[in-house]
Amino acid sequence: MKLLVCISQTPDTTAKISFNADGTEFNPAGVQFIMNPYDEWYALVRACELREALGGTVVALNVGPAANETTIRKALAIGADEAVRINADPQGAAFVAKQIAEYARGEQFDIIFFGKETIDYNGSEVGAMVAEYLDLPFVSYASKLDLNGNTATLERDIEGGVEVLEVDIPFVVSAAKGMAEQRIPNMRGIMTARTKPLKEVQPVAFEDQAKAVQFTLPPAKAGVKLVEPDNMTELVRLLHEEAKVI
Amino acid sequence: MVLVFAESPRGNLKKAAFEAVTYGKKVADLLGTTCVALTLGKADNAGELGRYGASRVLNATGAALDHFDSQTYAVTIAEVAKGNNASVVIVSHTSTGKSLAGRLAVRLDAGLVSGVNMLPVTDGGKLKVKKSVFSGKAIAEFEISSAVKVLSLLGNAVKPESSGNPVAVETVAAAASNGRIRVKEVRTQEGRVPLPEAEIVVSAGRGMKDPGNWGIVEDLAETLGATTACSRPVADSDWRPHHEHVGQTGIAIRPNLYIAIGISGAIQHLAGVNNSKVIVVINKDPEAPFFKAADYGVVGDLFEVVPRLNEAFKAFKAAN
Numbered sequence: 274m275k276l277l278v279c280i281s282q283t284p285d286t287t288a289k290i291s292f293n294a295d296g297t298e299f300n301p302a303g304v305q306f307i308m309n310p311y312d313e314w315y316a317l318v319r320a321c322e323l324r325e326a327l328g329g330t331v332v333a334l335n336v337g338p339a340a341n342e343t344t345i346r347k348a349l350a351i352g353a354d355e356a357v358r359i360n361a362d363p364q365g366a367a368f369v370a371k372q373i374a375e376y377a378r379g380e381q382f383d384i385i386f387f388g389k390e391t392i393d394y395n396g397s398e399v400g401a402m403v404a405e406y407l408d409l410p411f412v413s414y415a416s417k418l419d420l421n422g423n424t425a426t427l428e429r430d431i432e433g434g435v436e437v438l439e440v441d442i443p444f445v446v447s448a449a450k451g452m453a454e455q456r457i458p459n460m461r462g463i464m465t466a467r468t469k470p471l472k473e474v475q476p477v478a479f480e481d482q483a484k485a486v487q488f489t490l491p492p493a494k495a496g497v498k499l500v501e502p503d504n505m506t507e508l509v510r511l512l513h514e515e516a517k518v519i
Numbered sequence: 520m521v522l523v524f525a526e527s528p529r530g531n532l533k534k535a536a537f538e539a540v541t542y543g544k545k546v547a548d549l550l551g552t553t554c555v556a557l558t559l560g561k562a563d564n565a566g567e568l569g570r571y572g573a574s575r576v577l578n579a580t581g582a583a584l585d586h587f588d589s590q591t592y593a594v595t596i597a598e599v600a601k602g603n604n605a606s607v608v609i610v611s612h613t614s615t616g617k618s619l620a621g622r623l624a625v626r627l628d629a630g631l632v633s634g635v636n637m638l639p640v641t642d643g644g645k646l647k648v649k650k651s652v653f654s655g656k657a658i659a660e661f662e663i664s665s666a667v668k669v670l671s672l673l674g675n676a677v678k679p680e681s682s683g684n685p686v687a688v689e690t691v692a693a694a695a696s697n698g699r700i701r702v703k704e705v706r707t708q709e710g711r712v713p714l715p716e717a718e719i720v721v722s723a724g725r726g727m728k729d730p731g732n733w734g735i736v737e738d739l740a741e742t743l744g745a746t747t748a749c750s751r752p753v754a755d756s757d758w759r760p761h762h763e764h765v766g767q768t769g770i771a772i773r774p775n776l777y778i779a780i781g782i783s784g785a786i787q788h789l790a791g792v793n794n795s796k797v798i799v800v801i802n803k804d805p806e807a808p809f810f811k812a813a814d815y816g817v818v819g820d821l822f823e824v825v826p827r828l829n830e831a832f833k834a835f836k837a838a839n
Contacts, residue, residue, distance in 0.1 A: 286767060287786050290656040310768070367624065367631065392654050392767065396633045401589060401621025410699045411589045413618040431614045433713030437704040450768045451761065482630030482665035489658045497810045502819025505831035508799070511815060513835065516797045518776040
C-alpha cells in the first residue's frame with residue numbers, strides 16, 4: 274500500500290482570529306497553529322492503521338513554508354513513514370490542489386487522504402480538485418473505510434443518512450468523524466519522527482483565480498437577553514415579535 | 520447564462536435545489552442574463568424549478584447518473600455549462616455539491632468559492648462574494664477573476680422564492696464518462712427534516728443527565744416541527760445517535776432558531792452552530808460560556824423550563 278495523507282496547518286480551534294489593519298491579511302501574531310483536526314484524527318490515523326494491517330508506506334504531505342515543519346514532524350510522530358513539504362505559501366485551495374496533484378501524479382498512490390475540510394477556510398475544495406486533476410474517483414465525508422484486496426468499502430455522510438459504496442484503488446477520500454480515533458503521539462514516535470525523511474519539493478507556478486481579498490469580523494452579538502425561567506410565554510413572544518423566527 | 524445544478528437525491532428535488540435556483544436567478548438578474556437549471560438522473564416534477572426562476576430546466580438521464588458519482592456528474596454538468604456558455608455555475612454546499620464543486624472548477628478552469636451565503640457583486644468581469652471562514656469567527660470576501668465562476672451555496676442562506684411558472688423539461692445528453700463508484704446502499708432517517716436543512720433545531724447536552732430524559736426535548740421539537748440535535752459528549756456516550764451531533768467534528772448547521780438545552784457551549788460546539796440566526800440557551804449555570812453567544816437566555820432548571828416552554832409554544836400555536 275502506498276498511501277498519501279495531505280495535511281494542512283490551521284490556527285487552533287480556540288485561537289482568537291484577527292487581521293491586519295486594512296483587513297487584507299490574517300494576523301498570525303499570538304496564534305497557536307495545529308494540524309487540521311480532521312486531517313490528523315481521521316485521515317492520518319486511518320492511513321496508519323491500514324499500513325499497520327497491510328504493510329506499505331504512509332507519506333504525509335504539506336504545502337507550506339519551513340515553519341510548518343513542527344506540524345509535519347507531528348504527523349511523523351503519529352505514524353507517517355516519511356513526509357514531503359512543498360515549499361510555498363498555501364495561498365488558496367486551487368493553488369494547494371495543483372501542487373498536490375503535480376506531486377502525486379508521478380507517485381502512483383493507492384489512496385490519497387484528506388480531512389473533510391479545514392477549520393480555517395472551511396471550503397472542502399482541495400480533495401475534489403486533486404481527484405479531478407488525477408482523473409480519480411472521490412469519496413467525500415467518509416466515516417468508514419475498509420479495504421479488501423483492491424476494493425474499498427466506504428460509508429459517507431449524506432444529508433440525514435449514510436451512503437455505502439465500493440470503489441477500487443486508486444481513489445481520493447476525505448475523512449470525517451468515525452473513520453478512526455485520535456492518536457496521541459508517544460515518546461518513541463516523537464523520537465523516531467526526528468530521523469524520518471522529510472523531503473522538500475519546489476512548487477509549480479499557478480495563479481489562483483479566486484482570492485480572499487478582504488476579511489472582516491462578524492458584527493458583535495448585541496448581548497444575551499435573559500428571560501425569567503417562569504415566564505416562557507415572554508420568550509415565545511420575543512421569538513415571534515422581536516426575532517421573528519416563529 | 521447562470522447554470523444551477525439542482526440536486527434530486529433519490530429522485531426528489533429538495534429544499535437545497537429550490538434555494539440554489541432562487542439564488543441562481545438573483546445572480547442571473549445581477550449579470551443581466553438567464554438562469555438555467557440542470558437535473559441529473561431521476562428528478563420528479565423538475566419543471567417546478569421554473570417557479571423559482573429557471574427559464575429553462577434541463578434533465579440528463581442514463582444508468583451512470585442513477586446514483587451519485589462526482590466524476591460522472593461533474594463531466595455532464597461541465598459539458599452542459601460549456602455547451603451553453605455558462606458564466607457562473609452554482610451547486611449546493613451539500614455532501615453532493617462539496618464533492619462536485621472542486622471538480623467543476625478544475626474542469627472549467629474556473630475560480631471557486633464554496634459555501635457562499637450572500638449574493639455576489641460585480642466588479643468589471645470579476646465577481647466578489649463573501650463567505651464565513653474560521654468556523655464562523657470571520658467573514659472573507661473573495662474575488663473571482665476567471666471567465667467562468669463556480670459557487671457553492673450554503674444551506675438556509677437564501678429563502679426559496681416561488682413566483683414564476685413551471686416550465687417544460689428538456690432532455691439533454693449525458694456525457695460519456697467512466698464512473699467507478701458502486702453505491703451499495705443508502706440509509707436515511709425517514710420522517711425528520713435532515714439537520715443541515717432544518718429551520719428550527721432543538722439540541723441538548725450533558726445537562727440532561729440521562730438518555731432516558733430526552734422525552735421533554737423530543738416533545739418540544741415535535742411542537743415546533745424541529746429537528747433534534749445533541750452535543751459531542753452526548754453522542755460520544757451513545758446517549759443519542761451520532762448523526763445528531765452538531766459542532767465542529769459533527770455537523771455544522773445554520774438554522775433560523777437554535778435552542779440549546781443543558782449545553783455549556785464549548786468553542787468546538789459553537790463552531791458548528793454560531794451561524795444560526797437566533798440562539799436560545801437554557802442552562803442552570805449563569806456562567807455557561809454559551810450565554811455569551813446567545814440572543815436569548817434562560818437561567819434555570821431545564822427539567823422545569825423545557826416543559827414550560829413547550830406549553831407556551833403550544834398555546835402560541837393554538838392562538839395563531
